Every structure is written in C-alpha cells, then in structure tokens.
Amino acid sequence: MSDHKRLVHFGIGAFHRGHQAYYLQKLNEQLPDEDRWYYTGINLRAETSELPSMLKRQNGAYYFKRIAPNGDAEYIQINSIDSIEDASSDVSVIRRVFSCPNVKALTITVTEGGYYLNDNDELNSEHPEIQHDIEVIRQQSGQPATLYGYLAIALLARQKLASGSGSLTVATCDNLRNNGNRLDNAFKQFVSQAGNDILLKWTCDNVTFPCSMVDRITPVPPANLVEDVRQATGVSDACPIMGEDFEQWVIQDSFANEFPPLEKVGVTFTQNVHAYEEAKIRILNGAHFLLSYVGALRGYVTYDQNVRDPELNEWLRRYHQNEVIPTIYDRPFDMEDYRSTILSRFGNAYIADSIERIAMDSISKFPQFVLPTVRLNLERGYMPEAATKLIAHWFAFLSLLVEKRFRFNYRDPYLYVAEKWMVQEDPVTAFTKDPDIWQGLNKRFPLYSETLAKEIRLTLESYQERYP
Numbered sequence: 162m163s164d165h166k167r168l169v170h171f172g173i174g175a176f177h178r179g180h181q182a183y184y185l186q187k188l189n190e191q192l193p194d195e196d197r198w199y200y201t202g203i204n205l206r207a208e209t210s211e212l213p214s215m216l217k218r219q220n221g222a223y224y225f226k227r228i229a230p231n232g233d234a235e236y237i238q239i240n241s242i243d244s245i246e247d248a249s250s251d252v253s254v255i256r257r258v259f260s261c262p263n264v265k266a267l268t269i270t271v272t273e274g275g276y277y278l279n280d281n282d283e284l285n286s287e288h289p290e291i292q293h294d295i296e297v298i299r300q301q302s303g304q305p306a307t308l309y310g311y312l313a314i315a316l317l318a319r320q321k322l323a324s325g326s327g328s329l330t331v332a333t334c335d336n337l338r339n340n341g342n343r344l345d346n347a348f349k350q351f352v353s354q355a356g357n358d359i360l361l362k363w364t365c366d367n368v369t370f371p372c373s374m375v376d377r378i379t380p381v382p383p384a385n386l387v388e389d390v391r392q393a394t395g396v397s398d399a400c401p402i403m404g405e406d407f408e409q410w411v412i413q414d415s416f417a418n419e420f421p422p423l424e425k426v427g428v429t430f431t432q433n434v435h436a437y438e439e440a441k442i443r444i445l446n447g448a449h450f451l452l453s454y455v456g457a458l459r460g461y462v463t464y465d466q467n468v469r470d471p472e473l474n475e476w477l478r479r480y481h482q483n484e485v486i487p488t489i490y491d492r493p494f495d496m497e498d499y500r501s502t503i504l505s506r507f508g509n510a511y512i513a514d515s516i517e518r519i520a521m522d523s524i525s526k527f528p529q530f531v532l533p534t535v536r537l538n539l540e541r542g543y544m545p546e547a548a549t550k551l552i553a554h555w556f557a558f559l560s561l562l563v564e565k566r567f568r569f570n571y572r573d574p575y576l577y578v579a580e581k582w583m584v585q586e587d588p589v590t591a592f593t594k595d596p597d598i599w600q601g602l603n604k605r606f607p608l609y610s611e612t613l614a615k616e617i618r619l620t621l622e623s624y625q626e627r628y629p
C-alpha cells in the first residue's frame with residue numbers, strides 16, 4: 162500500500178462510489194501526488210460481496226457517468242479508491258487496515274436500517290445481531306454482524322497505536338437526522354454493554370463523530386451501462402456507476418485527526434449541519450418515500466414518472482408547501498428555491514431512478530423521512546392531509562404486497578414488522594398503533610390515528626378492482 166494518507170469506507174455501494182469517492186477524486190486532481198489521499202473500501206456483509214470482488218480486480222478503479230437533466234453526460238474515471246477489502250467473512254482485515262497510522266478517518270454508508278436504533282434513539286440491544294456482536298466484543302473473538310462490532314474492532318486496533326496517532330474521525334454518511342450524534346451515542350452504549358470501559362474511555366478521548374448531509378441521486382446501475390461506458394471510453398469496466406450531476410456534502414467541522422481539504426472541491430464544513438440535513442431529509446427523502454408506493458401501485462417504474470403524473474405532482478406540491486416547508490423553522494437558505502431544484506432533479510428521466518430502489522427499506526425510513534413532518538403539523542394543530550393520503554398508499558402497498566395481490570420486488574429486512582400487522586384481526590389498527598412506527602404519536606394524537614385509519618380503508622377500497 163502507498164504512503165499516502167488514507168480514508169476508510171464501510172459499505173462500498175454505488176452511492177459511496179458516486180459521492181465520497183467522487184469528491185476525493187476531484188480533490189486529488191488538484192493536488193500533487195504526494196499530497197493525495199486514497200480510500201480503502203471495506204465490504205461488511207456477505208450478501209454484498211460480489212461488487213467488491215469485481216472492483217478488486219480493477220484495483221478499485223471504475224467509471225462514473227454523470228448525467229445532467231438534459232441528458233448530457235460526462236464519463237469520469239475514478240481511482241481515488243485504490244484498495245478493496247472484504248471483512249464479511251474475515252474480520253482480521255479490519256485489524257490490519259486500521260493498524261496503519263496513515264488511516265485518518267472512516268466514512269460509513271450502511272443504510273438507515275444498519276444502525277439498529279429504537280424509538281428513543283437508543284441502541285436496540287435486544288436485536289439478535291446486536292446481542293451477537295456484544296458477545297464478540299466481550300469475548301474478543303468471532304465474526305461481527307453489524308456496524309457496531311466492526312467499528313469496535315477497528316477502534317481496538319487504533320487504541321494500540323502510539324499515543325495520538327490512533328485518533329479517528331468516524332463520519333456516518335447515511336440519511337439519518339443528527340446522524341453523527343446518533344451513532345456516537347449508540348456506539349458508546351454498545352461498548353459499555355460489551356463491558357469494555359477502557360475502549361469506552363479511549364473512544365471519548367480520541368474519536369469524533371461529525372454529523373453530515375450527503376446528496377446525489379445514484380440509481381442502481383442498469384445492465385447496459387457496461388456497454389455504454391465501453392462505447393464512450395473504449396474501456397471495459399465491469400462495475401461502472403451512474404448518477405445525476407447534482408452533488409452536495411455538508412459535514413460538521415469536528416475532526417479527530419487530519420481530513421482531506423475537501424472544501425477545495427465544494428464540500429461545506431460547518432457547525433450547523435442540522436439545518437441542511439433537516440431540509441434535505443424532509444424535502445427530498447420524504448418526497449421520495451411518499452410518492453414511491455403510490456407510483457408503484459399505479460404501475461410506474463421510474464421516479465420521474467411519478468412527478469410527471471399531474472395528480473401525484475399536485476399531492477407532492479401540497480405536501481412540500483403546506484406541510485414540510487412551514488414546519489422547517491431553521492432556514493439557512495431559501496426553501497422554495499431548494500424545493501424547485503429538487504423537483505427538477507426528480508424529473509431527470511435520463512438517470513431513470515427506479516421506484517424499486519427508492520421503495521426498499523420503508524420500515525426504517527418512515528420514522529426518519531416522514532414522521533417528523535406529521536408530528537410537527539399535529540403539534541401546530543394542522544392536519545397534514547397530503548402526508549396522510551400518501552401514508553395510506555404506503556400501507557396499501559405493504560398490505561397488497563404481503564397478501565400477494567400485488568407483485569413488486571420489495572426488499573426490507575424489517576418486512577416481518579408489516580407481516581405481523583397483516584395477520585392481526587384488524588391490520589389497519591395494528592399499523593396505526595405500532596409504537597415503533599409512531600413513536601408515541603398515536604397516544605398523543607388519537608384522533609389522528611382514526612383519520613389515518615379511515616383514509617387507509619378508503620385507499621384499500623380504491624384498489625379493490627385493480628388488485629383483487
């Protein structure tokens with residue numbers, strides 16, 4: 162491995178390759194060789210091992226097709242990832258990689274579901290995978306199953322480095338509000354439950370968990386992209402990616418060790434990440450969430466079809482303008498401008514972002530992306546009608562899917578939660594009173610649960626003929 166300074170990433174999916182690795186590429190293009198930074202990408206889950214093994218054969222290099230809303234595309238060669246590892250069946254990889262003092266920071270994308278948080282933001286330590294990892298760290302042997310176990314092993318390796326050189330910035334880049342503080346808190350709970358007070362103290366003294374907001378719509382790479390890239394560049398790349406030409410990365414200025422000077426390529430370092438993430442999660446991710454299920458039920462395949470459907474477009478306008486924007490209280494930039502940029506990005510048909518990608522993992526996304534908007538409206542005495550209508554479609558989607566009346570390639574490790582509602586005598590009430598989904602809201606606003614239940618019944622009826 163080179164002597165360059167290094168970042169490590171957990172979870173090397175398309176998003177990471179189109180975002181953090183892209184920014185590092187842009188930075189390296191401006192720096193002399195000796196000042197460049199490189200990424201070591203680490204895969205953590207056996208079910209995602211295929212991509213890392215393909216990327217490894219290319220020494221981490223790949224093409225990124227970056228597409229504007231008018232279809233103009235550039236093909237960018239990315240080689241800021243120069244080392245790929247798979248820790249999913251061999252945790253010693255983690256010890257080896259993190260024992261190198263050139264590593265200064267870890268970035269993470271393991272999806273919203275990868276954090277195992279319960280409704281109070283505490284670590285869900287009842288979960289069998291978390292229990293398993295607590296034992297792994299207690300015994301200091303075995304293969305972890307979650308981010309927490311891997312991170313603990315990484316930090317145990319850092320702890321052994323000479324004083325000061327082990328300090329590490331751990332930057333989560335997933336769409337959770339307050340993401341860094343949540344991870345910080347949950348990880349420390351994990352370590353204390355594993356009974357390792359020395360690691361706990363060391364982490365408090367040597368690790369920071371900055372919050373961040375990340376943005377780039379990165380579809381699942383379509384099968385014909387390999388051929389497209391070959392024709393455009395003459396290179397055979399087994400795993401190219403594509404994405405929109407919009408990008409944004411806002412990260413809290415809180416680093417435990419050196420960090421690449423990414424402000425040179427447009428990254429914002431600030432103390433007020435919260436305002437950015439709140440606007441992004443509620444305006445962009447909330448809209449993605451709410452239109453994907455109704456769009457799927459209408460037979461659409463790509464997200465731009467949703468925003469081209471006048472009825473859905475109007476529901477989304479009401480959601481944004483009547484329910485989201487009025488309940489965003491800290492506004493460091495113009496919300497209406499921000500919304501219209503997002504709407505034009507949603508309409509980009511050339512990236513053909515699939516509803517299938519956006520629809521997955523809904524059970525862990527709902528409390529992040531949509532619930533706060535419902536809550537803030539109820540708290541100001543306003544009935545969020547658009548949200549309610551669209552949540553009813555989400556429930557109808559899950560119900561028709563579980564009953565096998567509607568076919569859709571839906572992936573969600575928490576699907577069993579929906580399956581449990583559907584076998585109850587009254588599935589609608591089981592949903593509207595589920596404490597993990599509503600996080601106490603149904604108790605505070607029982608009338609709202611009733612309104613929603615009525616809306617769901619009407620919605621289910623409206624699909625009776627289409628999905629008998």
Ligand code: CS2
Pocket residue numbers: 336375376377378379445446449450518519520526
């Ligand atoms: C999407 C995001 O997964 C989702 O639900 O909303 O992947 C979205 O495309 C990105 O956050 C855009 O930055």
